[in-house]
Amino acid sequence: MLANLGFAVLVITLLVSIYGIAAALYGARTRREAWVLSARQAMLLTWPLVTLSALCLVALLVTNHFEVEFVYSVTSRSMPGYLKATALWGGQAGSLLFWSWLMAAFASAAGLRRWDRDREFLPWVVVVALVTLAFFLSLIILFENPFARLWAAPAGETVKAMFAPSGAVLVTPGDGQGLNPLLRHPGMIIHPPMLYLGFVSFVIPYAFGMAALITRRTDDRWIRVTRRWTLVAWLFLSMGLVLGGRWAYDVLGWGGYWGWDPVEIAAFMPWLTGTAFLHSVMIQEKRGMLKHWNMVLVILTYCLVIFGTFLTRSGVLSSVHAFAQSAIGPAFFGFIGLSFAASLALLLSRWNDLRGENQLTSLLSRESLFLLNNLLFVSILVACFWGVIFPLISELFTGQKVTVGPPFYQSTTGPMFAGLLLLMGIAPLAAWGRTAGRSLGRLIIWPLGASLLVPLGLGLSGTHNPAALLGFWLAAFVTSVTLSEFWRGALARRRINKEALPVALWNLAGRNRRRYGGYIIHLGVVLMAIGIIGSEFYQQETQGTLAEGQQITLGKYVMTYDSLAEFNAPDDRLVARAVTTVYRDGQKVAELYPRRDYYYTSQQPMTIPGVYSSLEGDFYVLLVGWEPIGSSGATFKIYLNPLINFLWSGSLVFILGTLVAAWPDRDRTRAAARVPASALVSQSK
Amino acid sequence: MTHHRPSTLPRVALILFILGIGLASVIYSPASPARAQEPTPSDDQVNVVAKQLYCPVCENVPLDVCPTQACAQWRQTIREKLTAGWSEQEIKNYFVEQYGARVLAAPPARGLSLLVYLLPPLAFVVGAYIVYRAVRTWRRAARPMASQPPAAEDDYTRRIEDELQRRE
Numbered sequence: 033m034l035a036n037l038g039f040a041v042l043v044i045t046l047l048v049s050i051y052g053i054a055a056a057l058y059g060a061r062t063r064r065e066a067w068v069l070s071a072r073q074a075m076l077l078t079w080p081l082v083t084l085s086a087l088c089l090v091a092l093l094v095t096n097h098f099e100v101e102f103v104y105s106v107t108s109r110s111m112p113g114y115l116k117a118t119a120l121w122g123g124q125a126g127s128l129l130f131w132s133w134l135m136a137a138f139a140s141a142a143g144l145r146r147w148d149r150d151r152e153f154l155p156w157v158v159v160v161a162l163v164t165l166a167f168f169l170s171l172i173i174l175f176e177n178p179f180a181r182l183w184a185a186p187a188g189e190t191v192k193a194m195f196a197p198s199g200a201v202l203v204t205p206g207d208g209q210g211l212n213p214l215l216r217h218p219g220m221i222i223h224p225p226m227l228y229l230g231f232v233s234f235v236i237p238y239a240f241g242m243a244a245l246i247t248r249r250t251d252d253r254w255i256r257v258t259r260r261w262t263l264v265a266w267l268f269l270s271m272g273l274v275l276g277g278r279w280a281y282d283v284l285g286w287g288g289y290w291g292w293d294p295v296e297i298a299a300f301m302p303w304l305t306g307t308a309f310l311h312s313v314m315i316q317e318k319r320g321m322l323k324h325w326n327m328v329l330v331i332l333t334y335c336l337v338i339f340g341t342f343l344t345r346s347g348v349l350s351s352v353h354a355f356a357q358s359a360i361g362p363a364f365f366g367f368i369g370l371s372f373a374a375s376l377a378l379l380l381s382r383w384n385d386l387r388g389e390n391q392l393t394s395l396l397s398r399e400s401l402f403l404l405n406n407l408l409f410v411s412i413l414v415a416c417f418w419g420v421i422f423p424l425i426s427e428l429f430t431g432q433k434v435t436v437g438p439p440f441y442q443s444t445t446g447p448m449f450a451g452l453l454l455l456m457g458i459a460p461l462a463a464w465g466r467t468a469g470r471s472l473g474r475l476i477i478w479p480l481g482a483s484l485l486v487p488l489g490l491g492l493s494g495t496h497n498p499a500a501l502l503g504f505w506l507a508a509f510v511t512s513v514t515l516s517e518f519w520r521g522a523l524a525r526r527r528i529n530k531e532a533l534p535v536a537l538w539n540l541a542g543r544n545r546r547r548y549g550g551y552i553i554h555l556g557v558v559l560m561a562i563g564i565i566g567s568e569f570y571q572q573e574t575q576g577t578l579a580e581g582q583q584i585t586l587g588k589y590v591m592t593y594d595s596l597a598e599f600n601a602p603d604d605r606l607v608a609r610a611v612t613t614v615y616r617d618g619q620k621v622a623e624l625y626p627r628r629d630y631y632y633t634s635q636q637p638m639t640i641p642g643v644y645s646s647l648e649g650d651f652y653v654l655l656v657g658w659e660p661i662g663s664s665g666a667t668f669k670i671y672l673n674p675l676i677n678f679l680w681s682g683s684l685v686f687i688l689g690t691l692v693a694a695w696p697d698r699d700r701t702r703a704a705a706r707v708p709a710s711a712l713v714s715q716s717k
Numbered sequence: 718m719t720h721h722r723p724s725t726l727p728r729v730a731l732i733l734f735i736l737g738i739g740l741a742s743v744i745y746s747p748a749s750p751a752r753a754q755e756p757t758p759s760d761d762q763v764n765v766v767a768k769q770l771y772c773p774v775c776e777n778v779p780l781d782v783c784p785t786q787a788c789a790q791w792r793q794t795i796r797e798k799l800t801a802g803w804s805e806q807e808i809k810n811y812f813v814e815q816y817g818a819r820v821l822a823a824p825p826a827r828g829l830s831l832l833v834y835l836l837p838p839l840a841f842v843v844g845a846y847i848v849y850r851a852v853r854t855w856r857r858a859a860r861p862m863a864s865q866p867p868a869a870e871d872d873y874t875r876r877i878e879d880e881l882q883r884r885e
Contacts, residue, residue: 293777395852403848403851415837432817435818437779437823440833574760656784
């Protein structure tokens, strides 16, 4: 009953979307406002409809309706209720429905905004949003229906279908297979929604971009409208990536947070173009340049969002043949190809309308440094894209599968990331239009000098890896430049507005949120970079088999193996849990419980580390093996991950910065009257 | 120094002899039970090699941390090969022969796989050239204007434009 309702509502939503697209097209073509408004109503209606359908599925999940194949495949009776509900995105069909639900939510939210100053965009935003939604809904309805049930055909085999095949009877298994154990983790409960939120919200800037192209309104209106959408999308995507890393660190048991896995890269690629976009739109806003390029970036981001979903959802990654077997792969492929070709064709047809209003006057200007920034982001994207698809190309042409793993990505993208850090240090000091070399030099000399102390000090204290020294220097350089920017701005405010320094700092960031939010983001990135450099270059590891009471040493740490117990946990798994004590410089600092869970139903082992965290780094121990009889000996693998907590705390600073940058201005008139801090500074000289 | 020459020859011969014996013993000794008495390689030594390999089943999980039985078997094979005196490279070659190039963390830079390494730097260079060309055209177009506004006025107009854009 519920399954029928959920499915019927989905079909209705698809029809409503198709109606909305048609009404918007007709209304725009004939300039009949009523049709456009009706299309908008259709778009607003999709959200409650998909919500109803998703609620039906959640109800089925929570109430153990195992006759529904999706429920059977991702839940089991022993799972707690909250996991059953979040199993909505624990499998292919459900996650597509969840994707559609978010898409409908964002489309409706966009529909509810005030359209008084850019009315002409409305029908086209409706078209783009609803075409995207309709595509996902048809995938669900045609290929990946989460409401399909299990039937016993007369011949005896079990088939999956929405409606009863002739002569078949409904099958209700006694229990389900349960959620993939890897996904039973708090990180995995919030990581996919964050990522999907990031993915879906990038559709809105794309929709406005296309609307601007179609209507030939080629000023920067579309960019101003979508600035906050883009920032929010970017924030969610960043959080999704960080949470994914944290989940890998906590659950996958290999001592790291980022393995250059194609699935990770799939989410990273739209982030790269999104970040490039966030920077290059500033050039268009300030200087009226790079209009074509911004369109290219938003088109790329949209296509990469769909491509990312496609990569993780079509099975193409395991093999090109798996891709051909499921119908969903070719459908995705076709949709990406079509939307990419159509967007580019549209862009080309409007090429001359988008001519820049300004010219680049100097190589030493903020816009040319932003161009370099974009070049680096796109080059990293090319490396990532190439690394992900190369195994498929190789399989297709030579029949031989290859692995393109971390060594490739580290060597190709490492120097580019270093280049980005360097730009992050220089660009904030360069002015729009033109910067005199001497004034840039005057601004840069002190931060540069201060930052050089860091590698000097590290070198004297025994750090000799040139790449790490370069990395730490860059981190110090960006930090000192960014802090000096805060300092200069606050001093200028104090002089002009006679404010106390802390007040001046607060107002500085508050009155120019985008700029100083951006600087806070940069500081977050620097912290994350420190964490990455520390754990990449200075990770130590060892492995050893210990008898009870024996100890193993790594760095300053000594770990003793105390005991091990094997027991059955209620949720269908066998747990082997070791008790170990960790000493640092002879002092006991922690008792850790690394364990190995074995899930009977899925026959899947999971290695959960024991971690002792400090600012200095993590002591991370894995239980690798043990003697089942008498539990006399156990094998442990230990990692020291120096500075890794800078990565996690940096991501918090990063989020804070994005929130500052995206926070709405309360007082528009005051915001309009303000003078940019850069002008204040130049005035005060 | 000539008077030393007679005494160096036997010494060289002796060294060569010892080396030869050593080499021969390495070459001719099968993985006999007698060798088991030598200290077996430590887990860390095994992991140094395993870290660089990926089994075909557990995609994207390096061999040194993969918890499956099959991968434990592979690590055992590495241990045996190390005990038999194989070098890191020889062991890697062995796995490539057995299971194909996909066991390596990155493909060898040969044939089609050479493209893996060539394309990204090439893309960067081409991109840099495009940016350079674009900047040059822009600057050429801008040159006639460049002489017009003195810097101070430029600042002033920019601020006014800024304000206007804010007000829209």
